[in-house]
Amino acid sequence: MRIGYGEDSHLLAGGRPLYLCGLEIPSPVGAVAHSDGDAALHALTDALLAAYGLGDIGLLFPDDDPRWRGVRSEVFLREALSRVEALGGRLFQVSLVLTLDRPKLSPHRQALVENLARLLGLPQDRVGLSFKTSEGLFPSHVQARALVLLDG
Structure with missing residues (x-):
């Protein structure tokens, strides 16, 4: 078994879309980022890479490379999954915590x-998702923390 941990955060600003877990969430603010700024998928990508010592998202997809400007974060996640699977890894379970004051994510x-x-190619009962607020400490940020468990 292997375990990987990843986290990501982004400043939020008006006039930008908010992407989380690969979906656009209705919101007056979105992530300030080179890609689509999906902190959830960025954290999961880093966790997968960490489980096999493969670096991190910034190493594979640097934010100073124009090829990645505006790219959907699913591209990063798919590449990380592909690299892990090439090494014999099989994703078993994920736990993801999203911290965001607004908008409310529970709906x-x-x-x-x-x-x-x-x-991720997982049954829903192997996808843990928790929501937290920063209690006003970081009202204009989104943060994601991910833990992955893999066979192999």
Whole structure:
């Protein structure tokens, strides 16, 4: 068994879309980022890479490379999964914690879990998703922390 941990955070600003877990969430603010800024998928990508000592998202997809400007984070996640699978790894379970003061994510929970399960090739009962607020400490940020468990 292997375990990987990853985290990511982004500043939020008006006039940008908010992507989490591969879905656009209705919101007046979105992530300031080179890619689509999906902190959830960035954290999962880093966790997968960490489990096999493969570096991190910034190493594979540097933010100073124009090829990755505006790219959907599913591309990063698919590449990390492909690299792990090439080494014999098989994703077994994920736990993801999202910290965001606004908008509230609970109305989107089922859609987020379903999309994560689809993207990761896992049954929904192996996708743990928790929501937290920063209690006003970081009102204009989104943070994601991910833990992955793999066979191989």
